[in-house]
Amino acid sequence: MGKKYKIENVKDFNLRHIFDCGQCFRWQEEEDGSYTGIAFGKPVNMKFSDSTLVIDNCTEQEFHLIWENYLDLHRDYGAIKKKLVNCDLTMKEAIEAGSGIRILKQDLWEIIISFIISQNNNIPRIKGCIEKLAESFGESAGTYRDREWFNLPTPEVLSDLAIEDLSPIKLGYRSKYLIGTAKHVMEYGLPQDEEELLALPGVGPKVANCITLFGMRKMDSFPIDVWVQRVMNEVYGIEENDRKSMQCYAKEHFGEWGGIAQQYLFYYIREKNK
DNA sequence: TCGCAGGTGGTCG
């Protein structure tokens, strides 16, 4: 009953690379290698083989309205890879490992919530927290594939909650950050740049960089988490805790495509450590 | 048991 939409001749595209490079938390791999998830209020399933992407539960209009942009399909990643591949041997290997990575264009509010939750946390638990938050306080997005889907709670809903209301979600000390951030957004609106992001409780340099990259399309943002920090120390010889020098290195060597370079590096080192 | 997981905020010097 759900409509399917098919796009052919899709290049530089791999669902696992896209959904498992740490930029999103609401997609689940199925047994057939397809991915099911939700974005912008629409639950769908994506299947990719032989350069053809099939999106299930998606009309042609929804594809052009949501998914074409979400998947960043208009961007020529081949050209970007050609530039980055000459940076160094590690980057070359990282690009080969994650050749189908794309930076998703995600909803800003969802990204803010997700990356506040991500701090000092692990991915399975981040995913669990986000799902519980949506189920408990979000609006229904309808049923699809035998389950009901939920959007994340709006700033309005979240700002009215008390810390105790969030205790079943097991966010720990992040609960107060989430409510404080929701209240801030209700008062001042969504932040527009890094400086405004840093005014939110629970948002420091690393989380702010993730939000500008994944939620504000700032492609030169270079978030440095423990993994990227590790690889830059091991490969580029920058002192372990010197994130400032790492930012300089990224700006100098990866330039305007720093965010994409970060995704290749992140995916690469995580794969090597599996 | 205890350290760690995609950090931040508070407190020192």
Next chain:
DNA sequence: CGACCACCTGCG
């Protein structure tokens, strides 16, 4: 300003 360190929670 830079260097600590506590912090919810769950897993190995």
